[in-house]
Amino acid sequence: MTTASLPRLLLGLDDHPISQLDEHLDVHGPLPSLRKRDRQQLIALIEDAGLRGHGGASFPAARKMRAVTSRRGPSIVVANGCEGEPASMKDGTLLREVPHLVLDGAAVAARAVGARAAIVALPDHDDRTAHALQAAVRDRQRAGIRDDPSFEVARLEPHYLAGQESALVSALGGGPGKPSFTPPRPFERGVRGRPTLVQNVETLAHVALIARHGADWFRQLGTPSDPGSTLVTVSGAVASPGVFEIEHGMWLSELLDSVGLDDRLAAVLVGGYFGTWLTASEVPRVRLASESLSAYGATLGAGVVVALGAGACPVAESTRIAEFFAAQSAGQCGPCVNGLHAVAQTVQQLAAGTADRTARSDLDRWTSQLPRRGACQHPDGAVRFIRSSLRAFEAEFRDHARRGPCERCSSPPVLPTPARRRR
Ligand SMILES: Cc1cc2nc3c(=O)[nH]c(=O)nc-3n(C[C@H](O)[C@H](O)[C@H](O)COP(=O)(O)O)c2cc1C
Ligand code: SF4
Structure with missing residues (x-):
């Protein structure tokens, strides 16, 4: 077992991306042959490592793989590089700088769930990342890596919900790219009607290293709940x-x-x-x-x-994000569409000093009623942010409600709300 230190995923990235396969192999060494690895043993390895998803929900990766293997027929792997989160840059960085690590992880995951195909999904405005990834796929095809599934790169319309897994499965099938209400879930019947493993690209990059170095190595860093x-x-x-x-x-x-x-x-x-x-x-x-x-x-x-x-206005920041959430609703579920709109409007009125006296209690009520009322977790996440803002910046919200905008309200925005990611 090699000793653990940092960096792991970003190892060898000094001044240029590790885009060539031979450079990647120099830094990380080859993947152990997957053909000899039993599928259940591979999943047990991921389970022993305690790897959790890095796409947001922190779901145990092995549990998701097992759910896919419980279905009949060939499955498919989707590496989720949509990175709808406006303040995140990690997934694009990985796909651009260490594409082979993500592709290795997708190959291991494909072996674990019995998939012959893996699709890497990313936002279609990001030419640089798409080109780096496509070049890496070609590089591997030329090298004839025997254990690779057939890789495809899919470029999808970017928006906040694009990476939600049922929206992603829908977009990959040529559908509207909106979260779906009804079963089957992706692991049951997803892309091309096959059981589909959707895993964040960072999660897969960790899988690639666990397959090389083992579960104990992975656990040498981190905490019992969040190893690595x-x-x-x-x-x-x-x-x-x-x-x-x-x-x-x-x-x-x-x-x-x-x-x-x-x-x-x-x-x-x-x-x-x-x-x-x-x-x-x-x-x-x-x-x-x-x-x-x-x-x-x-x-x-x-x-x-x-x-x-301290130079930024937290109320102005929270208001912009509340409006962003309302604008990003996929417009399918009444509580999400109407609730997030009402929340954003009331937060905006508090910030402007024009809210009526029931505004705070209205917000408390709506934000406690909204969770679990939509087809996806968009309203749940949105109200978590709003409730957190109201708690952390209680005094600032009170001041704005009384006196209206402060001198910091016109400071440049800190939290990005990219117009191109709006629906
Ligand atoms: C509104 C919403 C947006 C999401 N966007 C992304 C995203 O951009 N990238 C991502 O990897 N996961 C995203 N997710 C999580 C995915 O649904 C899915 O859980 C994840 O890709 C699974 O990978 P992981 O288990 O490796 O984290 C989003 C979830 C929600 C509710
Ligand atoms: S909860 Fe909102 S974002 Fe999610 S599917 Fe329903 S309308 Fe769309």
Whole structure:
């Protein structure tokens, strides 16, 4: 067993991407032959490693693989690189910088669930990433890697819901790319009518390393609940924003120290837009692992960490994101469409100082009624963010409700809401 240290996924990435197959093999070595590996043994290996998904929900990867193998007939693997989360850059980074690691992981997953085909899905505006990935696929075909499934690269319309797995399966089948209400679920009958394993591209890159180095190696880093390392995208009021690989369980304050703050810290958004605000006074007590984050109702989600400086207005930021959520609703479920619109409008009125006296209690009621009322978790994630904003910035919301916009409301936005990702 090789010894564990960081980086793992980003190993060997000094000044240029590891796009050539021979460079990739120099850095990571070859994958052990998959033909000799029993499928159930491969899944047991992932289970022993304790690998959880890195697409947001942190679901155990092996459990999902087992669900797919419980179905009859050939299955299919989808590597989810849609990265709908506006503040995340990790998936595009992996696909561009270490495409072979993701493809290796997809090959292992395909072997584990009995799939002969794997589709890598990514947003269609990202030419650079698509070209890097297509070149890597061609490189492997030329090299004639025997264990590879047939790889396809699918470029999909980018929007916040694009990567939700039933929306993704629908788009890959030429459908509308919206979450579906009704069974079958993707693992039962997904792309091309086959049982479909949808796994985030970072999850697959970890699979590639676990197949090489084993479960014990993987567990040498991290915590019991969140073994291993994770990519985080750090942005906001920091001197060196970017994608970093950290050990699960790292202190949040240590991560912020390492990137350097360029303003006095007001709060940190952890997990992404479905995530949770931690106030500056909470930050020193928080480690980036579920054991610690759960005490604050937070998760690491898709690995997004946004530092909000004192020069930004948290109410203006929260209002923009509430409006973004309402605009991103796929327009299928009444509670989501009407509820998120009403929430966004009321938050906007609080920010403008024009809300009526029932606004806060209306928000409390709506945000407690909305979870689990949609076909997907969009409303659940949206109200988690709103409730967290109202808690973390209670005093600021009260001031805005009384006096209207503050002088910081016109500061440049910190949380991106890219127009091109709107539906
Ligand atoms: C609204 C919404 C958007 C999502 N967007 C993405 C995404 O862009 N990329 C991703 O990997 N997972 C996304 N997910 C999670 C997927 O549905 C799915 O759980 C994930 O791809 C499974 O991979 P994992 O288990 O490896 O994390 C999203 C979920 C929701 C509810
Ligand atoms: S809950 Fe909202 S986003 Fe999800 S499918 Fe229904 S309308 Fe669309």
